[in-house]
Amino acid sequence: MVDYYQQPANSYNQPGYDYTQQEEEWDREGLLDPAWEKQQKKTFTAWCNSHLRKAGTSIEVIEEDFRNGLKLMLLLEVISGEPLPRPDRGKMRFHKIANVNKALEYIESKGVKLVSIGAEEIVDGNVKMTLGLIWTIILRFAIQDINVEELSARDGLLLWCQRKTAPYNNVNVQNFHTSWKDGLAFCALIHRHRPELIDYSTLHKGDPIHNLNLAFDVAEKHLDIPRMLDAEDLVYSQKPDEKSIMTYVSCFYHAFRGGHQVALVCV
Structure with missing residues:
Protein backbone atom coordinates (compact mmCIF):
# COMPACT_ATOMS: atom_id res chain seq x y z
CA MET A 1 0.00 0.00 0.00
CA GLN A 144 -22.68 -4.89 -7.29
CA ASP A 145 -21.34 -8.35 -6.45
CA ILE A 146 -24.33 -9.36 -4.31
CA ASN A 147 -26.05 -12.31 -5.98
CA VAL A 148 -29.19 -14.00 -4.67
CA GLU A 149 -31.00 -16.53 -6.86
CA GLU A 150 -29.79 -14.97 -10.12
CA LEU A 151 -30.69 -11.46 -8.99
CA SER A 152 -27.79 -9.10 -8.51
CA ALA A 153 -26.89 -5.82 -6.86
CA ARG A 154 -29.93 -3.88 -5.56
CA ASP A 155 -32.48 -6.52 -6.55
CA GLY A 156 -30.41 -9.29 -5.01
CA LEU A 157 -30.02 -7.37 -1.77
CA LEU A 158 -33.76 -6.66 -1.65
CA LEU A 159 -34.61 -10.33 -2.22
CA TRP A 160 -32.17 -11.36 0.51
CA CYS A 161 -33.87 -8.97 2.95
CA GLN A 162 -37.31 -10.26 1.97
CA ARG A 163 -36.31 -13.89 2.44
CA LYS A 164 -34.64 -13.30 5.78
CA THR A 165 -37.48 -11.23 7.26
CA ALA A 166 -40.43 -13.15 5.78
CA PRO A 167 -41.24 -15.13 8.99
CA TYR A 168 -41.52 -11.99 11.14
CA ASN A 169 -44.74 -10.28 12.13
CA ASN A 170 -45.22 -6.68 10.97
CA VAL A 171 -42.28 -6.80 8.56
CA ASN A 172 -42.91 -6.40 4.83
CA VAL A 173 -39.79 -5.30 2.99
CA GLN A 174 -40.77 -3.91 -0.41
CA ASN A 175 -38.14 -1.21 -0.88
CA PHE A 176 -35.15 0.52 0.70
CA HIS A 177 -37.00 3.51 2.12
CA THR A 178 -40.43 3.32 3.81
CA SER A 179 -40.18 -0.41 4.61
CA TRP A 180 -37.47 0.35 7.20
CA LYS A 181 -39.01 3.33 9.00
CA ASP A 182 -40.37 1.45 12.03
CA GLY A 183 -37.11 -0.39 12.70
CA LEU A 184 -38.62 -3.86 12.76
CA ALA A 185 -36.92 -4.96 9.53
CA PHE A 186 -33.49 -4.12 10.96
CA CYS A 187 -34.32 -5.96 14.19
CA ALA A 188 -35.63 -8.96 12.24
CA LEU A 189 -32.42 -9.20 10.20
CA ILE A 190 -30.36 -9.24 13.38
CA HIS A 191 -32.66 -11.69 15.18
CA ARG A 192 -32.72 -14.06 12.19
CA HIS A 193 -28.94 -14.48 12.37
CA ARG A 194 -28.19 -13.69 16.03
CA PRO A 195 -31.39 -14.35 18.00
CA GLU A 196 -29.61 -13.98 21.33
CA LEU A 197 -28.99 -10.29 20.64
CA ILE A 198 -32.61 -9.11 20.32
CA ASP A 199 -35.87 -10.32 21.89
CA TYR A 200 -38.06 -9.70 18.87
CA SER A 201 -41.26 -10.70 20.68
CA THR A 202 -41.04 -7.59 22.87
CA LEU A 203 -40.91 -5.11 19.99
CA HIS A 204 -43.84 -3.00 18.82
CA LYS A 205 -44.44 -1.35 15.47
CA GLY A 206 -45.67 1.76 17.28
CA ASP A 207 -42.30 2.44 18.91
CA PRO A 208 -40.05 3.06 15.89
CA ILE A 209 -37.44 5.22 17.62
CA HIS A 210 -36.78 2.47 20.17
CA ASN A 211 -36.67 -0.23 17.50
CA LEU A 212 -34.25 1.68 15.29
CA ASN A 213 -31.92 2.69 18.09
CA LEU A 214 -31.93 -0.87 19.43
CA ALA A 215 -30.93 -2.27 16.03
CA PHE A 216 -28.27 0.39 15.47
CA ASP A 217 -26.78 -0.06 18.95
CA VAL A 218 -26.72 -3.87 18.74
CA ALA A 219 -25.20 -3.81 15.25
CA GLU A 220 -22.46 -1.44 16.37
CA LYS A 221 -21.64 -3.28 19.58
CA HIS A 222 -21.92 -6.90 18.49
CA LEU A 223 -21.58 -6.95 14.69
CA ASP A 224 -18.98 -4.19 14.24
CA ILE A 225 -21.32 -2.38 11.85
CA PRO A 226 -20.94 1.36 12.49
CA ARG A 227 -23.99 3.48 13.12
CA MET A 228 -24.78 5.07 9.77
CA LEU A 229 -28.35 6.31 10.21
CA ASP A 230 -30.30 8.48 12.65
CA ALA A 231 -33.54 7.06 13.99
CA GLU A 232 -35.24 10.45 13.95
CA ASP A 233 -34.29 11.06 10.32
CA LEU A 234 -35.95 7.82 9.25
CA VAL A 235 -39.07 8.20 11.37
CA TYR A 236 -39.82 11.81 10.50
CA SER A 237 -38.92 11.55 6.81
CA GLN A 238 -41.84 10.88 4.50
CA LYS A 239 -39.49 8.85 2.31
CA PRO A 240 -36.06 8.10 3.83
CA ASP A 241 -33.07 8.17 1.51
CA GLU A 242 -32.82 4.90 -0.40
CA LYS A 243 -29.08 5.09 -1.01
CA SER A 244 -28.32 5.57 2.68
CA ILE A 245 -30.46 2.60 3.71
CA MET A 246 -29.02 0.39 0.95
CA THR A 247 -25.51 1.23 2.09
CA TYR A 248 -26.28 0.33 5.69
CA VAL A 249 -28.25 -2.82 4.85
CA SER A 250 -25.43 -4.04 2.59
CA CYS A 251 -23.24 -4.16 5.69
CA PHE A 252 -25.65 -6.63 7.28
CA TYR A 253 -25.59 -8.76 4.14
CA HIS A 254 -21.81 -8.96 4.16
CA ALA A 255 -21.60 -9.42 7.94
CA PHE A 256 -23.95 -12.40 7.80
CA ARG A 257 -22.49 -13.92 4.65
CA GLY A 258 -19.29 -14.73 6.50
CA GLY A 259 -15.53 -14.64 6.32
CA HIS A 260 -13.89 -12.70 3.54
CA GLN A 261 -16.70 -10.26 2.86
CA VAL A 262 -16.98 -9.20 6.48
CA ALA A 263 -13.36 -8.13 6.50
CA LEU A 264 -13.63 -6.39 3.15
CA VAL A 265 -16.81 -4.43 3.48
CA CYS A 266 -17.76 -3.40 6.97
CA VAL A 267 -15.07 -4.06 9.55
Missing part, protein backbone atom coordinates in the same frame (compact mmCIF):
# COMPACT_ATOMS: atom_id res chain seq x y z
CA VAL A 2 1.24 3.47 -0.83
CA ASP A 3 2.01 5.58 2.24
CA TYR A 4 -0.21 8.59 1.69
CA TYR A 5 0.98 10.48 4.73
CA GLN A 6 4.77 10.06 4.73
CA GLN A 7 6.30 13.09 3.07
CA PRO A 8 8.86 12.19 0.39
CA ALA A 9 12.65 12.07 1.17
CA ASN A 10 -8.80 -5.22 -16.00
CA SER A 11 -12.14 -4.14 -16.76
CA TYR A 12 -15.10 -5.81 -15.06
CA ASN A 13 -18.72 -5.12 -15.77
CA GLN A 14 -21.49 -7.29 -14.42
CA PRO A 15 -24.10 -8.08 -17.10
CA GLY A 16 -27.23 -6.04 -16.75
CA TYR A 17 -25.80 -3.52 -14.33
CA ASP A 18 -25.66 -0.05 -15.84
CA TYR A 19 -23.76 2.56 -13.86
CA THR A 20 -24.70 5.19 -16.42
CA GLN A 21 -28.34 4.70 -15.52
CA GLN A 22 -27.51 4.86 -11.82
CA GLU A 23 -25.80 8.22 -12.13
CA GLU A 24 -28.48 9.70 -14.38
CA GLU A 25 -31.04 8.69 -11.76
CA TRP A 26 -28.87 10.38 -9.15
CA ASP A 27 -29.22 13.69 -11.01
CA ARG A 28 -32.94 13.34 -11.62
CA GLU A 29 -33.74 12.61 -8.00
CA GLY A 30 -32.60 16.01 -6.77
CA LEU A 31 -29.74 15.03 -4.49
CA LEU A 32 -29.53 18.43 -2.84
CA ASP A 33 -32.80 18.01 -0.97
CA PRO A 34 -31.58 19.04 2.51
CA ALA A 35 -32.96 15.97 4.32
CA TRP A 36 -31.48 13.51 1.84
CA GLU A 37 -28.17 15.34 1.73
CA LYS A 38 -27.92 15.16 5.53
CA GLN A 39 -28.67 11.43 5.53
CA GLN A 40 -26.20 10.70 2.75
CA LYS A 41 -23.42 12.70 4.36
CA LYS A 42 -23.79 10.81 7.63
CA THR A 43 -24.09 7.38 6.03
CA PHE A 44 -21.37 7.78 3.42
CA THR A 45 -18.97 9.33 5.93
CA ALA A 46 -19.47 6.41 8.33
CA TRP A 47 -19.05 3.90 5.50
CA CYS A 48 -15.81 5.53 4.35
CA ASN A 49 -14.48 5.68 7.90
CA SER A 50 -15.23 1.99 8.45
CA HIS A 51 -12.55 1.37 5.82
CA LEU A 52 -10.19 4.28 6.39
CA ARG A 53 -9.78 3.35 10.05
CA LYS A 54 -7.89 0.26 8.86
CA ALA A 55 -5.27 2.66 7.53
CA GLY A 56 -5.28 4.70 10.73
CA THR A 57 -7.17 7.71 9.43
CA SER A 58 -10.69 9.08 8.94
CA ILE A 59 -12.70 11.89 7.39
CA GLU A 60 -14.98 14.40 9.08
CA VAL A 61 -16.42 16.56 6.29
CA ILE A 62 -16.90 14.39 3.24
CA GLU A 63 -16.89 17.16 0.63
CA GLU A 64 -13.72 18.70 2.11
CA ASP A 65 -11.56 15.75 3.12
CA PHE A 66 -11.37 14.14 -0.33
CA ARG A 67 -10.46 17.37 -2.14
CA ASN A 68 -6.72 16.70 -2.49
CA GLY A 69 -7.36 13.12 -3.62
CA LEU A 70 -5.08 11.49 -1.03
CA LYS A 71 -7.72 9.92 1.20
CA LEU A 72 -9.81 9.08 -1.84
CA MET A 73 -6.93 7.06 -3.28
CA LEU A 74 -6.30 5.48 0.12
CA LEU A 75 -9.98 4.51 0.45
CA LEU A 76 -9.83 2.71 -2.89
CA GLU A 77 -6.65 0.89 -1.90
CA VAL A 78 -8.18 -0.30 1.36
CA ILE A 79 -11.46 -1.55 -0.10
CA SER A 80 -9.86 -3.16 -3.15
CA GLY A 81 -6.64 -4.49 -1.65
CA GLU A 82 -4.83 -3.22 -4.74
CA PRO A 83 -2.15 -0.53 -5.03
CA LEU A 84 -2.89 2.69 -6.86
CA PRO A 85 -0.26 4.87 -8.55
CA ARG A 86 1.88 6.98 -6.26
CA PRO A 87 0.05 10.22 -5.40
CA ASP A 88 1.36 13.68 -6.15
CA ARG A 89 2.62 15.46 -3.02
CA GLY A 90 2.28 19.05 -4.14
CA LYS A 91 -0.40 21.33 -2.74
CA MET A 92 -1.25 23.16 -5.95
CA ARG A 93 -4.63 22.69 -7.57
CA PHE A 94 -3.19 20.70 -10.48
CA HIS A 95 -1.61 18.24 -8.02
CA LYS A 96 -4.99 17.67 -6.38
CA ILE A 97 -6.69 17.22 -9.74
CA ALA A 98 -4.02 14.70 -10.74
CA ASN A 99 -4.65 12.65 -7.59
CA VAL A 100 -8.42 12.65 -8.01
CA ASN A 101 -7.98 11.66 -11.66
CA LYS A 102 -5.88 8.68 -10.56
CA ALA A 103 -8.76 7.60 -8.33
CA LEU A 104 -11.31 8.09 -11.11
CA GLU A 105 -9.17 6.15 -13.58
CA TYR A 106 -8.92 3.27 -11.12
CA ILE A 107 -12.70 3.21 -10.66
CA GLU A 108 -13.20 3.18 -14.43
CA SER A 109 -10.71 0.30 -14.73
CA LYS A 110 -13.19 -1.73 -12.67
CA GLY A 111 -15.86 -1.40 -15.33
CA VAL A 112 -17.59 1.66 -13.92
CA LYS A 113 -18.73 4.23 -16.45
CA LEU A 114 -18.49 7.58 -14.68
CA VAL A 115 -21.00 10.10 -15.96
CA SER A 116 -20.74 13.83 -15.20
CA ILE A 117 -18.28 13.30 -12.33
CA GLY A 118 -15.00 15.12 -12.92
CA ALA A 119 -11.89 15.67 -10.85
CA GLU A 120 -12.38 19.43 -10.81
CA GLU A 121 -15.74 19.15 -9.04
CA ILE A 122 -14.26 16.93 -6.33
CA VAL A 123 -11.30 19.28 -5.84
CA ASP A 124 -13.70 22.23 -5.61
CA GLY A 125 -15.66 20.51 -2.83
CA ASN A 126 -18.87 20.07 -4.82
CA VAL A 127 -21.20 18.26 -2.42
CA LYS A 128 -23.42 16.70 -5.06
CA MET A 129 -20.52 15.32 -7.09
CA THR A 130 -18.61 14.09 -4.06
CA LEU A 131 -21.61 12.19 -2.72
CA GLY A 132 -22.29 10.88 -6.21
CA LEU A 133 -18.74 9.59 -6.47
CA ILE A 134 -18.84 7.87 -3.09
CA TRP A 135 -22.19 6.29 -3.97
CA THR A 136 -20.63 4.94 -7.17
CA ILE A 137 -17.80 3.43 -5.11
CA ILE A 138 -20.29 1.87 -2.68
CA LEU A 139 -22.26 0.38 -5.57
CA ARG A 140 -19.18 -1.11 -7.19
CA PHE A 141 -17.42 -2.48 -4.13
CA ALA A 142 -20.24 -3.28 -1.67
CA ILE A 143 -23.40 -3.90 -3.69
